Amino acid sequence: MPASTVSERQGGGVRPLHFSGIQVDHRDGDGRLFRVLDVSDFVVPPGALIGLRGPSGSGKTSLLHLAAGFFLPDAGSISWGDLVVSTMPGAARDRWRRDTVGFVFQDFHLVPELDVLANITLPASFSGWRQTSEQEARATTLAGRMGLTDLRRRAAVLSRGEQQRVAIARALFNAPALILADEPTASLDPVHAAEVGSLLVEVAKESGATLLCASHDPVLLARMQQVGMIGDGPFQLKAAA
Ligand SMILES: Nc1ncnc2c1ncn2[C@@H]1O[C@H](COP(=O)(O)OP(=O)(O)OP(=O)(O)O)[C@@H](O)[C@H]1O
Structure with missing residues (x-):
């Protein structure tokens, strides 16, 4: 399936994602504040493929949720271009x-x-669009690339691995400029994890999207x-292994 390109997107194309002076604090069970994230300056260039690594509880999900604007930092800013x-x-x-x-x-x-399709x-229904045959074809092709062939099965009866593949196909459906993936291969066996991981990277590259991906999966x-290394001293970027 040819992924939609930047010029076909709704959201104005791919821009740098910039975290500046980010601090996030949460409260522990006793109500005491503890610092979850402290990221002084982190720029993700347009179209970059960046992994996030760190021990469980180090703040990877928090950083992705911040990037999506699901919640706001206690200090600092997140920008998408200007x-x-x-x-x-x-x-x-x-x-x-x-x-x-x-x-x-x-x-x-x-x-x-709801079924797989x-x-x-x-995402199309959130945008208030009527589902077109073109959208159905795109979803079917994406599902096929994820190894999902029966589009009429309800999500409730799918295995965790199948659910994970549906979740990835859904995230890619709108040809997003920014793909944020939280442990996208965690529920897959090594063979499916490798396949689905390659597809995620392939689709991001085809469409020129930025990919920020938290994972414990070395492959x-x-x-x-x-x-990006989180939770082991100051946030720092390293070359992928
Ligand atoms: N809303 C919240 N209120 C209080 N504490 C929170 C909240 N959200 C996250 N935390 C805590 O912040 C820390 C970081 O959580 P986060 O889910 O970002 O880590 P993670 O690196 O993604 O972990 P994992 O690899 O296990 O998914 C954890 O200690 C978590 O319990």
Whole structure:
């Protein structure tokens, strides 16, 4: 399937993603604040493939959720080109996310009652579009690339590995300029993980999208251009192994 290119996208193309002076604090069970993220300056160039690595609980999901504008930092800013996402009013930030971001959630966030096709095309319904045969064809092709052939099965009956592949196809459906993937191969066996990881990278490259991907999977991280290390001293970028 030829992935849509930057010029075909809704969200105005691929721009640098810039985290500046980011601090995020959460409260522990006793109500005490603890610092989850401290990222002084992190620029993801347009079209870059960047992995995020770090121990469990080090803040990888938090960084991806920040990048998507799901919540705001306690200090610092997140920008997409000249758009400061972290100061946008909520509704504008929701529109920006809908038009720009494809998010692969760690726990999938599929709608169990909907079938595979309806889950993949869900972003189209958020945009208020009527599902067209072209969209259905795109979803079918993406599903096929993910190794999903029965599009009429409900998400509720899928294995975790199948759900993960549906979640990835859905994140790619709108040809997003920014793909944020939270452990996208965690529920897959090594063979499927390698296949799906390659596809994710392939689709990002074909479409010129930026990919920011948290993972513990060394095979997937090795496919990135650089890897950001979280939770082991100051945030730093290293060459992928
Ligand atoms: N809303 C919240 N309130 C309080 N603590 C939170 C909140 N969200 C995350 N945390 C805590 O922040 C820390 C970082 O969580 P995060 O999910 O970002 O880590 P992670 O690196 O993605 O972990 P994993 O590899 O296990 O998915 C954890 O200690 C987590 O419990």
